[in-house]
Amino acid sequence: MARNASRPKRGAAPPPKRGKSLNWLLVVVTLALVVTVVIAVKRNRAQTGASTAALPQTPVPPAVMAQLAGVPAATWEQVGLTGATPPVLVSDTASRTPKAVVLYMGAGFCPYCAAARWSLITALARFGTFSGLTYDWSSMSDVYPGTSTFSFHGSTYTSQYVDFQGVELQGNVRFSNGEYAPLEHPTAEQERLITEYDAPPYTRDTGGLPFLLVGGRYMWAGSPFSPQLLAQRSQESVASTLASASDDAARAILANANELTAMICAVDGNQPASVCNTPLIEQAIKALPTKVP
Amino acid sequence: MGRRGYDRWRVTLAGAGVLISGYLTLLHFDRHIPLVCSAGALVNCEQVLSSPSSMVLGVPVAAYGIAWFVVAFVLAWASLRVQGAVEPPRLRTAALWWTGVGVVSVLWLVYQELGVVGKLCAWCTAIHGIVLALFVLQVLSDGLRTGRDVASG
Numbered sequence: 001m002a003r004n005a006s007r008p009k010r011g012a013a014p015p016p017k018r019g020k021s022l023n024w025l026l027v028v029v030t031l032a033l034v035v036t037v038v039i040a041v042k043r044n045r046a047q048t049g050a051s052t053a054a055l056p057q058t059p060v061p062p063a064v065m066a067q068l069a070g071v072p073a074a075t076w077e078q079v080g081l082t083g084a085t086p087p088v089l090v091s092d093t094a095s096r097t098p099k100a101v102v103l104y105m106g107a108g109f110c111p112y113c114a115a116a117r118w119s120l121i122t123a124l125a126r127f128g129t130f131s132g133l134t135y136d137w138s139s140m141s142d143v144y145p146g147t148s149t150f151s152f153h154g155s156t157y158t159s160q161y162v163d164f165q166g167v168e169l170q171g172n173v174r175f176s177n178g179e180y181a182p183l184e185h186p187t188a189e190q191e192r193l194i195t196e197y198d199a200p201p202y203t204r205d206t207g208g209l210p211f212l213l214v215g216g217r218y219m220w221a222g223s224p225f226s227p228q229l230l231a232q233r234s235q236e237s238v239a240s241t242l243a244s245a246s247d248d249a250a251r252a253i254l255a256n257a258n259e260l261t262a263m264i265c266a267v268d269g270n271q272p273a274s275v276c277n278t279p280l281i282e283q284a285i286k287a288l289p290t291k292v293p
Numbered sequence: 294m295g296r297r298g299y300d301r302w303r304v305t306l307a308g309a310g311v312l313i314s315g316y317l318t319l320l321h322f323d324r325h326i327p328l329v330c331s332a333g334a335l336v337n338c339e340q341v342l343s344s345p346s347s348m349v350l351g352v353p354v355a356a357y358g359i360a361w362f363v364v365a366f367v368l369a370w371a372s373l374r375v376q377g378a379v380e381p382p383r384l385r386t387a388a389l390w391w392t393g394v395g396v397v398s399v400l401w402l403v404y405q406e407l408g409v410v411g412k413l414c415a416w417c418t419a420i421h422g423i424v425l426a427l428f429v430l431q432v433l434s435d436g437l438r439t440g441r442d443v444a445s446g
Contacts (some may be wrong), residue, residue, distance in 0.1 A: 022389075022435045029396055029428065036400045040408030182340060185328075 060133045060150060060235070067239040069125035076258060077280050079245045081287070083225070083252055084259040087218035089289040090197045095215040099163040100268035104152065105194055106210035108172035109139035109180045112223030113210040114149035119224055119256035120212070121150060122242065126261055126275045127268075128159020135235055139172045139180070144227035148235045153183050161268050165190065169209070197221075201293045214260070215267025218288065224259070225252035258284060296372075296380065299434035303369035303388075303427055307362050310423045314358030317342065317416055321353040330415050341414035346405035354402065358420060361395055365427055389435070392428040399424050 060068075095101065104120060106113030114137070121130065136151035138144060152166030167190060170180040186194065193213055199206040203221040212220040229249040230238060241250040262284030265276035275281065320326050320342060330338030341347065347354050368388040372380055399421045406413055 022432045025432050026429060029425070032396075032400055033403070033425075036404050037407060040404045040406070043408040044411045185339065 058135045060135060064236060064239045065130070065133070067242055068121055069129070071122060071242050071254060071257075073278070075243060075245050076254065077278070079251050079254040079258065080280060081258055081284055082255055084255040085220065085224035086259065086287070086289060087214070087220050087263055088202050089217060089292050090202050090213070090219045091217050092290075092292055093216070095217065095267050097163065097215075099159070099161060100215045100264050101163045101165065101213075102215075102264065103165045103167075103190060103193060103213045104210060105167045105169060105186060105190065105212075106152075107170040107180065108136055108151060108153070108168055108183065109142055109170060110209045111138035111142060111144035111147040111227040112208075114138040114144075114147035115223040115225055115227040115230060116210045116212065116220070116256075117149045117152070118230070118238070118253040119260055122253060123257035123260040123264070124157060124159070124162060124164055126257075127162045127264060127272070128157055128164070130155055130157050132156055137172060138227070144231065147227045147230050148233055148238060149230075150235070161271050162264060212260075214263040217267055218263040220260075224256035262288060294434075296434055299430050300369055300373040303430055304366065304373055306423045306427055306430075307366035307369050310362035310420055310427075311359060311366060313416055313420050313423075314355050314362055317355035317420075318353050318359060321347070321355065335413055336415050337412040338414040338416055340412045341406055341410050341417060346402075346409050357398075361391075361398070361424075365391060365395070369427075385435070389431050392424070392431045395424040396428050 102120075102124065104116075106116065121133070124130070132155035133150045133152070134154065136149050138147040138149065140146050151168060153168040153171075155166070157164040157166070167186050168183045169186070171183050173181050193216070194207070194211045197203075197213060197219050198208060198211045198221050202219060208221050210220070210223065229252050233249065238249055238253070241247050242254065245251050245254055258280060261275060262281050265271075265281055266285045266288055268276075270276035270285075276285075320328055328338055328342070330336070342355075349357065365388075368384065368391060371384055372388065375381065375384070402417065403421060406417065
């Protein structure tokens, strides 16, 4: 602030001057602010160090991405639909969107979401390309603790057939009050869909995660297979078995991915033909539910 | 700048504070109101505004902000309306203490953002800046309000 340096004129009111008595308060507040920021940043670094040690956020290596996206056709056929969870038909109205909208809503802490993402990613990789996926694990303080998975938060998916909308509502780090950190907000339309369909009569419980809706017609609420199959397994370990479907986890992932592939093909006009016009998928499409509960 | 100049700034800043606090309070109660803020590694309004630190005794911190800025606005407006060079001591003292309360609150909120949540909220930072600016204006104009230096000068 500029000081008023003009000289007082005789007969006129004296110009105001600035007092000095309280200026020390500015120094005190400045110091207090600096100290607060330093203490806060130190505390946060200590916290972050601990949490990232337990739950590191690492980009998925290209080799693992290749395993997720490179399941051989023969393996898809070999696994078939054994043990796959059929969807619920929530609407028999055909979608009018140019691409099949696949809406996933889940959360980082949720072990059922962790399991579902495996099938979702392997199925969607048949229609397009993911980038920016990171490793993630379900909460260590929930059931099936530390289930290996991936996070859609910050990732992108490009496809000429599918419009994938992945919404990770919360992370897997708990605040001191027991709540998980929020990550992403659904749009009003996404919120309307989960409110309308993730509830009886379409599901037994209301608001369960994950919530998956394909083309506004086929819905999965909850995990299509048990997260127990992924217990004590790393992402690399599970991904390495996908090509040969050599264990129960891989077979469950791929069977449900086949089911999901059939849902997508059923709403996107059977595109691409190389994925949708196989005997297995054609059979799976015919087996999709035709009645709304 | 004369006292009236300082007071005009106080009125303007307090008014801006009411508007921003009002916006952040509405965000708490209506999830459909768009949150205009980035969601990056450091600045993430959503994470800050949804954290437990954003509520005190079940009331959004932003709602306390509205109350604080309304009082600050009234005090600034009253100062602006005072005729003559010397402001009543009670009004000056009240405004100084009130901005002091604001500064202490800002220190606590900055600690919550950086230390507990680990993110910064751009809107909250704007509010913190306004509170600190109001405090600085109050302190810098203190001599003009007391007329102490005028009398001794």
